[in-house]
Amino acid sequence: MQVATCSCDATLFFGNRRCLQCGRMAGWCDVCQRITSLDEDGCCLHDSCGSQLVACSNRDAWDVCDRLVPASAPAGTLCRSCQLTAVAPDATIPQNIPRWAALERAKRRLLYDFQLNGYPYERLLSPLPLSFRFLADTLDEHVVTGHADGVITINLAEADPVHREQARQDFGEPQRTLIGHMRHESGHFFWQREVAESCLEQFREVFGDHESPAYEEAMPRYYEQGPPADWQQRFISQYAASHPWEDFAETFAFYLDLRSVMDTLGAHVPAFHLATHGSLAEMLGVFQRAGIVLNEVNRSLGVVDLVPEVVAPPVVEKLQFMHDAFAAVAETAAGHAE
Numbered sequence: 262m263q264v265a266t267c268s269c270d271a272t273l274f275f276g277n278r279r280c281l282q283c284g285r286m287a288g289w290c291d292v293c294q295r296i297t298s299l300d301e302d303g304c305c306l307h308d309s310c311g312s313q314l315v316a317c318s319n320r321d322a323w324d325v326c327d328r329l330v331p332a333s334a335p336a337g338t339l340c341r342s343c344q345l346t347a348v349a350p351d352a353t354i355p356q357n358i359p360r361w362a363a364l365e366r367a368k369r370r371l372l373y374d375f376q377l378n379g380y381p382y383e384r385l386l387s388p389l390p391l392s393f394r395f396l397a398d399t400l401d402e403h404v405v406t407g408h409a410d411g412v413i414t415i416n417l418a419e420a421d422p423v424h425r426e427q428a429r430q431d432f433g434e435p436q437r438t439l440i441g442h443m444r445h446e447s448g449h450f451f452w453q454r455e456v457a458e459s460c461l462e463q464f465r466e467v468f469g470d471h472e473s474p475a476y477e478e479a480m481p482r483y484y485e486q487g488p489p490a491d492w493q494q495r496f497i498s499q500y501a502a503s504h505p506w507e508d509f510a511e512t513f514a515f516y517l518d519l520r521s522v523m524d525t526l527g528a529h530v531p532a533f534h535l536a537t538h539g540s541l542a543e544m545l546g547v548f549q550r551a552g553i554v555l556n557e558v559n560r561s562l563g564v565v566d567l568v569p570e571v572v573a574p575p576v577v578e579k580l581q582f583m584h585d586a587f588a589a590v591a592e593t594a595a596g597h598a599e
């Protein structure tokens with residue numbers, strides 16, 4: 262994640278709502294798509310875009326957003342991230358609000374991932390619109406986290422750290438995070454939007470045939486039998502072994518993890534800066550070297566490994582598919598923009 266500098270010279274981090282040094286209002290400018298603080302006239306810093314900005318309506322009303330929208334927009338305008346939430350949790354229940362805020366925070370990081378990969382926001386709007394539903398279980402209905410035709414549903418309980426840790430133990434996962442959910446489910450969206458029609462043959466060559474066995478057949482079998490003993494030689498995670506669609510989503514999520522970590526390393530460690538725009542092999546090299554150090558740091562503090570994944574050669578091939586798919590979309594988008 263990149264950082265910015267306030268006009269008082271303090272560093273502004275993603276998610277900051279005020280400058281911690283001078284107290285100026287800060288946030289994500291929805292116009293120029295970066296972190297900024299506001300000058301005395303309420304304008305995005307001039308070396309950014311200089312637009313006059315006000316808080317996103319969800320920031321004013323519910324405190325679940327940190328974005329800033331143009332002051333010229335009609336009252337009640339939501340930022341481009343909040344606009345994608347089709348169904349928000351019931352905000353009359355007080356405990357829902359911090360959970361909703363945590364989900365929106367993870368979603369804003371996901372949108373940054375897309376931006377980082379040159380994936381244009383407009384591709385999220387048509388022809389397959391991406392939207393989010395953050396829903397709590399009711400007495401009659403259990404909310405299943407998943408993706409269907411552009412709609413990503415996330416069970417609100419996932420934003421409860423106690424629930425999430427319990428689920429992590431139950432499923433034997435090395436990590437379970439909200440940004441991880443966002444990245445995984447948006448992988449299903451990306452498959453349907455960018456792969457299903459344009460490069461299905463290449464997908465089959467790398468991930469296998471998603472029609473044989475069919476999803477409905479493969480999933481119960483996975484839950485009954487678990488992954489094959491040699492899953493680590495072929496897949497990024499146990500769950501990826503369940504079906505080619507889940508393999509795609511898990512690998513997609515890992516690819517976004519990789520890009521995000523590289524972006525952060527590049528922003529803070531000059532020696533890593535070049536690799537953030539390099540080949541997949543260069544990025545993986547730095548990621549694995551840094552991963553060893555970061556895991557040791559985490560172990561020093563007694564928290565879970567930061568980089569639990571082992572990247573076997575077949576997984577590198579799958580990651581290359583993601584790398585090329587994003588590059589192809591970014592190239593097409595740049596062509597349209599000219």
Ligand SMILES: [Zn+2]
Nearest residue numbers: 267269280283
């Ligand atoms: Zn400041």
Ligand SMILES: [Zn+2]
Nearest residue numbers: 290293305310
């Ligand atoms: Zn701006």
Ligand SMILES: [Zn+2]
Nearest residue numbers: 317326340343
């Ligand atoms: Zn917002």
Ligand SMILES: [Zn+2]
Nearest residue numbers: 445449507510
């Ligand atoms: Zn999935």
